[in-house]
Amino acid sequence: xxxxxxxxxxxxxxxxxxxxxxxxxxxxxxxxxxxxxxxxxxxxxxxxxxxxxxxxxxxxxxxxxxxxxxxxxxxxxxxxxxxxxxxxxxxxxxxxxxxxxxxxxxxxxxxxxxxxxxxxxxxxxxxxxxxxxxxxxxxxxxxxxxxxxxxxxxxxxxxxxxxxxxxxxxxxxxxxxxxxxxxxxx
Numbered sequence: 001x002x003x004x005x006x007x008x009x010x011x012x013x014x015x016x017x018x019x020x021x022x023x024x025x026x027x028x029x030x031x032x033x034x035x036x037x038x039x040x041x042x043x044x045x046x047x048x049x050x051x052x053x054x055x056x057x058x059x060x061x062x063x064x065x066x067x068x069x070x071x072x073x074x075x076x077x078x079x080x081x082x083x084x085x086x087x088x089x090x091x092x093x094x095x096x097x098x099x100x101x102x103x104x105x106x107x108x109x110x111x112x113x114x115x116x117x118x119x120x121x122x123x124x125x126x127x128x129x130x131x132x133x134x135x136x137x138x139x140x141x142x143x144x145x146x147x148x149x150x151x152x153x154x155x156x157x158x159x160x161x162x163x164x165x166x167x168x169x170x171x172x173x174x175x176x177x178x179x180x181x182x183x184x185x186x
Contacts, residue, residue, distance in 0.1 A: 019121050026038040036048055043133065058113055060110075060125065063105075064104060064135060067101050085135070090127075108128070
């Protein structure tokens with residue numbers, strides 16, 4: 001049975017809109033190359049799935065709620081935890097994404113457009129937003145209990161010194177903090 005590329009002929013926007021309609025998702029932004037989809041999570045929070053078409057590939061990514069000024073401010077314990085999770089995850093991997101606001105831990109997966117049908121999309125989107133939601137829940141719990149231990153000299157992860165948490169209000173802007181536009185994504 002031949003594979004039918006649902007995205008062939010410039011149908012990215014149309015195909016993603018069909019996926020959203022079927023899954024009852026809100027497309028905050030949608031054009032021929034990008035999409036920003038909103039997932040309402042059981043926690044009451046929202047996760048944002050960013051899609052970018054790159055020729056015959058689609059990159060799906062979900063940024064975490066943390067942003068850091070530079071490599072020296074990334075908490076090493078958290079980086080190690082995310083690398084370990086990469087070895088356990090079938091879908092998606094953690095990386096550090098550079099945005100206009102700084103460095104953000106992001107969970108992403110790339111798939112060929114010819115292989116991205118509704119069922120694959122549901123699986124990938126669900127796995128990515130769930131993974132980020134789970135890690136953020138761990139981080140929020142750690143934050144309540146005194147933070148992350150970065151090293152022996154610095155027992156408590158200090159969000160003022162090492163990075164900042166994105167506030168709920170920041171989610172209204174856009175995944176990259178540029179006011180909601182997908183064009184500002186680096």
